[in-house]
Amino acid sequence: MVVLISTVKKTIVDNLKISNSIYVLHSSIILFVNHPLRLLLNSLLIILQLVFSLLLPCLIFSDLGRAVTLQNLVRWWFLPVNVIMATISGSLIGLIVASIIRPPYPYFKFTIIHIGIGNTGNVPLVLIAALCRDQSNPFGDTAMCSQQGNAYISFGQWVGAIILYTYVFQMLAPPPGETFDSTDEAKLPTRTFVDNLVPEHDKLPTKLPISTTVPEQITTTVPEQVPLLALEETQKIGPLSSKRVKIMDQLHLLVQKLKLKQIFQPPITAAILAIFIGCVPFLKNFVLTDDAPLFFFTDSCLILGEAMIPCILLALGGNLVEGPGPGSKRLGFRTIVAIIFARLVLVPPVGLGIYFLGDKLGFYPEGDKMFRFILLLQYAMPTSVLSGVIANLRGCGKESAAILFWVHLCAIISMTGWITLYLSMLF
Numbered sequence: 001m002v003v004l005i006s007t008v009k010k011t012i013v014d015n016l017k018i019s020n021s022i023y024v025l026h027s028s029i030i031l032f033v034n035h036p037l038r039l040l041l042n043s044l045l046i047i048l049q050l051v052f053s054l055l056l057p058c059l060i061f062s063d064l065g066r067a068v069t070l071q072n073l074v075r076w077w078f079l080p081v082n083v084i085m086a087t088i089s090g091s092l093i094g095l096i097v098a099s100i101i102r103p104p105y106p107y108f109k110f111t112i113i114h115i116g117i118g119n120t121g122n123v124p125l126v127l128i129a130a131l132c133r134d135q136s137n138p139f140g141d142t143a144m145c146s147q148q149g150n151a152y153i154s155f156g157q158w159v160g161a162i163i164l165y166t167y168v169f170q171m172l173a174p175p176p177g178e179t180f181d182s183t184d185e186a187k188l189p190t191r192t193f194v195d196n197l198v199p200e201h202d203k204l205p206t207k208l209p210i211s212t213t214v215p216e217q218i219t220t221t222v223p224e225q226v227p228l229l230a231l232e233e234t235q236k237i238g239p240l241s242s243k244r245v246k247i248m249d250q251l252h253l254l255v256q257k258l259k260l261k262q263i264f265q266p267p268i269t270a271a272i273l274a275i276f277i278g279c280v281p282f283l284k285n286f287v288l289t290d291d292a293p294l295f296f297f298t299d300s301c302l303i304l305g306e307a308m309i310p311c312i313l314l315a316l317g318g319n320l321v322e323g324p325g326p327g328s329k330r331l332g333f334r335t336i337v338a339i340i341f342a343r344l345v346l347v348p349p350v351g352l353g354i355y356f357l358g359d360k361l362g363f364y365p366e367g368d369k370m371f372r373f374i375l376l377l378q379y380a381m382p383t384s385v386l387s388g389v390i391a392n393l394r395g396c397g398k399e400s401a402a403i404l405f406w407v408h409l410c411a412i413i414s415m416t417g418w419i420t421l422y423l424s425m426l427f
Contacts, residue, residue: 057270059305065274067151080159090116118381327402344414351379380418382411
């Protein structure tokens, strides 16, 4: 028990040291930087883009692809279900808390979301990497511990992405005809986003002015001047081409409305590709195994994936720089404290209840303690960082930055306690 507590404390403290160092570095750059040195800040933004477009997909593809099989896919079915259960239970707690504290008018749904949506990707990956790196970790072999943990976390991420860009995006919409900040109404991204959903031909005026004249080029084109065969061909092709254009416009509009481009981000695409290749034995032996002809590609992904953890800590430190900021004043002290308390203190016990119910019903693989640890970990995480991205799209990014700042700061203490409890339960 003492070894478990010391391991958890060392893991959390190491991550805290790195995150604080990054926070100080970011703050120093922002406060004391001169114009020529802003290139350093731009370089940091490029690194953060590389994390989500290259390094994280490489880690997911290599670890999930090598671990997944068709049998494992059946055994792991409860992982994505657990993400959905965590969202539902967290949102119900958020609804109860928001009904009790009554946050400022536009932030009722905002409160529900920031209580209900936990970080199921970035922070768990960092914690598993730090926990498995310790030789005294309770899960045994370091390489196998890291591979299994990353595979389980990655397998549940695709559900989290769908939830973010459907449920969270709709919930964070401002009230009809209003904005979160009336002074910034013209800058609110939701208006341009909705406008982009409408095809260009739908934006044309429905009625033309009476004085509109027919262009001269059209009047000079006489049907009799066109050959008969060409005229028949154009009459046949014209309706078909117009139908194709309409179908393509409808498909394009459907893709935009379903937000497929946002859902299928590089990490989610990498997870789907890893699952597909890993479940087909021929493709897995061709790409992912150590003696595969294309293992050089997987080996490259492994090398790039190792750089993800330090770089993702840069992303976390960058998110903490903006908080608390002016968003804290708009939300109020009571709302912020309620969100932090509900997310970090009330949600994990509900997760324990769901975990014990699933264990009693036999939903988990027999003897797989890492699987159970990841299930429990999904309830103890702070608010999702990606919810801040959605909040920026909806015009409440400053308020979300304030919540992310305080909840990640307080999660250092809460995660230590909950992880210690989980490990003592499992071992």
